[in-house]
Amino acid sequence: MPINYYIFLSLALFCIGIVGVLTRRNAIIIFMCIEIMLNAVNLLLVAFSKMHHLKNAAINATAGTDGQIFVFFIMVVAAAEVSVGLAIIVMMYRNIHSVDVNFLNRLKH
Amino acid sequence: MNGSTVIFYLLAALTLVNGVLSVSTRQIFRAAIYLLFTLIGIAGLYFWLNYQFIAAVQVVVYVGGIVVLIIFSIFLTQQAGEKLQKQKIGRKLFAALAVFCGFGLTIIQVYQHAFYEPAETGVPVSVAAIGQKMLSMNDEGYALPFEVVSMLLLAAMIGCIVIAMKEKKITDNEPGTSSPDHTGKE
Amino acid sequence: MNALLLSAVLGVVMMFSGIWLKSKSAIRNVAIVGMALLLVVNILEMSGMIFFRIDTKGMIVFDRFALLFDSIAFLSTLLYLFLSAQDIEKVGINYADYFALIFFILCGITLTSSFKSLLILFLGVEIISIPLYILTGSDKRNLKSNEASLKYFLLGSFSTGLMLMGIALIYGDKGSFDTNSINLITETPSALIVAGMLLLLFSMAFKVSAAPFHFWAPDVYDGAPTVFTSFMATIVKAAVFIAFIRLFEEAFGNLQNKWQLLMAIITVATLFIGNITAVFQQSVKRMLAYSSIAQAGFMMLSVYAMNAEAKEGLLLYSAAYSFATIGIFAVLIKMKDYTFDGFNGFAKHQPLLAATTTIFLLSLAGIPLTAGFLAKFYMLKAALGTGKYLWLVIFAVIMAAVSVYYYFRVIQAMYFKEGDPPVLQITPVFKWTLVILAALVILLGIFPNLLLTWYYF
Numbered sequence: 001m002p003i004n005y006y007i008f009l010s011l012a013l014f015c016i017g018i019v020g021v022l023t024r025r026n027a028i029i030i031f032m033c034i035e036i037m038l039n040a041v042n043l044l045l046v047a048f049s050k051m052h053h054l055k056n057a058a059i060n061a062t063a064g065t066d067g068q069i070f071v072f073f074i075m076v077v078a079a080a081e082v083s084v085g086l087a088i089i090v091m092m093y094r095n096i097h098s099v100d101v102n103f104l105n106r107l108k109h
Numbered sequence: 110m111n112g113s114t115v116i117f118y119l120l121a122a123l124t125l126v127n128g129v130l131s132v133s134t135r136q137i138f139r140a141a142i143y144l145l146f147t148l149i150g151i152a153g154l155y156f157w158l159n160y161q162f163i164a165a166v167q168v169v170v171y172v173g174g175i176v177v178l179i180i181f182s183i184f185l186t187q188q189a190g191e192k193l194q195k196q197k198i199g200r201k202l203f204a205a206l207a208v209f210c211g212f213g214l215t216i217i218q219v220y221q222h223a224f225y226e227p228a229e230t231g232v233p234v235s236v237a238a239i240g241q242k243m244l245s246m247n248d249e250g251y252a253l254p255f256e257v258v259s260m261l262l263l264a265a266m267i268g269c270i271v272i273a274m275k276e277k278k279i280t281d282n283e284p285g286t287s288s289p290d291h292t293g294k295e
Numbered sequence: 296m297n298a299l300l301l302s303a304v305l306g307v308v309m310m311f312s313g314i315w316l317k318s319k320s321a322i323r324n325v326a327i328v329g330m331a332l333l334l335v336v337n338i339l340e341m342s343g344m345i346f347f348r349i350d351t352k353g354m355i356v357f358d359r360f361a362l363l364f365d366s367i368a369f370l371s372t373l374l375y376l377f378l379s380a381q382d383i384e385k386v387g388i389n390y391a392d393y394f395a396l397i398f399f400i401l402c403g404i405t406l407t408s409s410f411k412s413l414l415i416l417f418l419g420v421e422i423i424s425i426p427l428y429i430l431t432g433s434d435k436r437n438l439k440s441n442e443a444s445l446k447y448f449l450l451g452s453f454s455t456g457l458m459l460m461g462i463a464l465i466y467g468d469k470g471s472f473d474t475n476s477i478n479l480i481t482e483t484p485s486a487l488i489v490a491g492m493l494l495l496l497f498s499m500a501f502k503v504s505a506a507p508f509h510f511w512a513p514d515v516y517d518g519a520p521t522v523f524t525s526f527m528a529t530i531v532k533a534a535v536f537i538a539f540i541r542l543f544e545e546a547f548g549n550l551q552n553k554w555q556l557l558m559a560i561i562t563v564a565t566l567f568i569g570n571i572t573a574v575f576q577q578s579v580k581r582m583l584a585y586s587s588i589a590q591a592g593f594m595m596l597s598v599y600a601m602n603a604e605a606k607e608g609l610l611l612y613s614a615a616y617s618f619a620t621i622g623i624f625a626v627l628i629k630m631k632d633y634t635f636d637g638f639n640g641f642a643k644h645q646p647l648l649a650a651t652t653t654i655f656l657l658s659l660a661g662i663p664l665t666a667g668f669l670a671k672f673y674m675l676k677a678a679l680g681t682g683k684y685l686w687l688v689i690f691a692v693i694m695a696a697v698s699v700y701y702y703f704r705v706i707q708a709m710y711f712k713e714g715d716p717p718v719l720q721i722t723p724v725f726k727w728t729l730v731i732l733a734a735l736v737i738l739l740g741i742f743p744n745l746l747l748t749w750y751y752f
């Protein structure tokens with residue numbers, strides 16, 4: 001498959017994520033949209049890693065591996081973020097029994 | 110169009126359709142399930158690319174860990190099956206328009222860019238090679254970021270405990286709410 | 296390298312000290328001693344004594360710029376702990392963990408100030424952000440704190456997503472995460488590089504709360520417990536600026552003519568929104584939140600100019616701004632009423648505190664003989680040095696004049712209005728630390744070379 005297909009696919013997925021973040025109000029759904037964005041990035045990195053690997057494999061047998069390793073680190077960080085984020089969401093739910101957010105206005109207390 | 114191309118299109122369609130559904134559905138539990146299929150579709154693409162290591166990590170971390178955590182927290186915070194309120198149509202249109210303008214511009218730019226067109230003959234990097242590179246102290250080894258990321262996990266773990274642990278003075282009647290966030294991962 | 300390892304170890308030590316040590320003051324003392332040790336070790340590294348020689352394979356490079364900034368950040372944190380460690384304990388029951396998180400943030404600061412690889416930049420920014428989300432929400436029963444934490448978390452992860460997309464696009468073109476190999480760009484950069492650079496620019500602007508990505512900052516700074524706002528708005532913000540200038544100098548330095556206009560526009564917007572909105576605030580805490588956006592606008596001038604003066608100026612600015620703002624927040628924590636009226640008659644009841652607060656406010660407003668004046672001067676000089684966009688400099692001067700208004704409102708309330716402000720208990724250590732901070736602000740305002748010689752020798 002030419003690399004263009006992957007770029008198209010992952011940018012489309014990334015934009016779906018952004019639209020979700022901008023339109024939804026439920027914190028958990030916004031959070032899922034962010035996960036979709038991160039996955040789009042991972043897909044793109046893997047595709048580029050493959051491209052660089054095929055391009056440079058003759059010179060360096062492990063060319064393009066750093067893309068994969070970066071993806072691994074993104075996944076680890078995403079897991080850490082998920083645990084923190086969901087803890088915050090649950091904490092907020094305990095207090096106000098709602099997980100809706102509105103970025104431009106404040107809640108009325 | 111041969112068989113492998115068909116599989117690529119199917120996986121791509123699975124990923125995109127489920128992504129759109131996950132973002133647009135009004136039932137939060139379904140959104141999580143659609144997200145699950147999106148992630149599986151991406152894992153399938155990694156397998157299709159012959160990247161077994163990343164595909165396996167994707168399945169274990171995202172499908173097995175993150176989605177399960179999200180479903181847990183949905184159950185903790187929401188009555189499943191309850192519909193969320195509708196979005197304002199103006200806001201939806203505005204966001205979609207803005208994002209797809211940016212998307213279109215990027216795509217046009219990218220298509221004018223001549224990429225290296227590989228012949229599909231490369232030998233994939235073995236998992237052992239990735240592991241050695243990740244932990245080696247040699248040139249281009251990734252031992253330092255690996256240690257750094259372990260520290261990040263520790264910080265996140267402390268953070269989850271700080272946030273989720275109950276204050277002793279207050280009697281709280283929700284016994285299950287504190288634990289699943291930090292036990293699932295480490 | 297010394298500071299990086301020691302701060303990570305200290306984070307773990309603080310975590311265990313919460314289990315082993317029963318008394319609050321013991322934990323506090325461990326934190327303060329650890330912080331002092333961190334500062335000493337870093338200064339030793341500046342003078343050539345490196346305890347751990349680890350070959351990082353060019354992923355991080357501890358040059359003078361990074362080490363000097365680390366020292367400034369550690370010194371500010373040390374003074375911050377002297378002033379506010381007792382107030383950290385009042386936030387919640389996990390006080391030892393708060394100190395641990397602060398040390399992890401410092402560890403992230405050493406990474407972001409010295410990265411050479413985009414991977415380290417990403418990890419460093421995340422190590423800073425994740426503990427900050429927690430510290431913002433640490434006042435668990437307070438709805439404002441909860442909401443601030445959730446907003447900060449969602450928007451922070453969103454901007455991390457943008458940053459990662461930028462990194463991925465750049466990787467696609469260059470096949471490397473190393474900043475030096477990214478900078479090898481010919482006359483016409485590819486679309487991937489330009490798109491990646493824009494995404495990185497947006498996400499970094501977001502992290503430093505530059506307009507139009509500033510909208511999270513007032514709510515988060517206002518909602519977070521005041522002790523942690525003080526830390527977030529000063530040391531962390533300065534650290535992200537260091538990462539910002541490093542990224543755009545080392546990775547995109549050759550593209551300066553492409554991004555300079557955009558950076559100028561962001562600077563103007565930040566200065567305008569920060570200063571004008573600060574004028575209309577009724578709460579001093581919220582005014583300081585907007586003022587931190589305004590000060591970020593001034594620091595953006597250094598990223599825009601990107602020359603030798605800009606780097607010197609940014610170091611001086613981060614010191615001047617951190618010292619002054621930490622001092623004001625420390626006084627603010629001791630007040631019961633955060634509105635401007637809460638400061639009425641403060642000078643009569645607490646003459647020493649009022650005098651030091653006045654010095655800090657004068658420094659933030661950029662009055663001569665204070666560090667803030669020289670810092671602003673360096674920034675304007677750097678911006679003039681580029682030889683373009685004179686309107687930017689003129690606009691910055693006008694905005695500095697506007698800022699005088701809202702800083703002087705506090706001074707006016709303290710000295711020229713009658714009132715009896717209730718103040719929490721004040722210890723002698725607190726008073727003396729404030730005096731030291733004020734002395735540092737004036738000293739740097741008269742002899743900036745005390746700081747800047749370290750940059751060269």
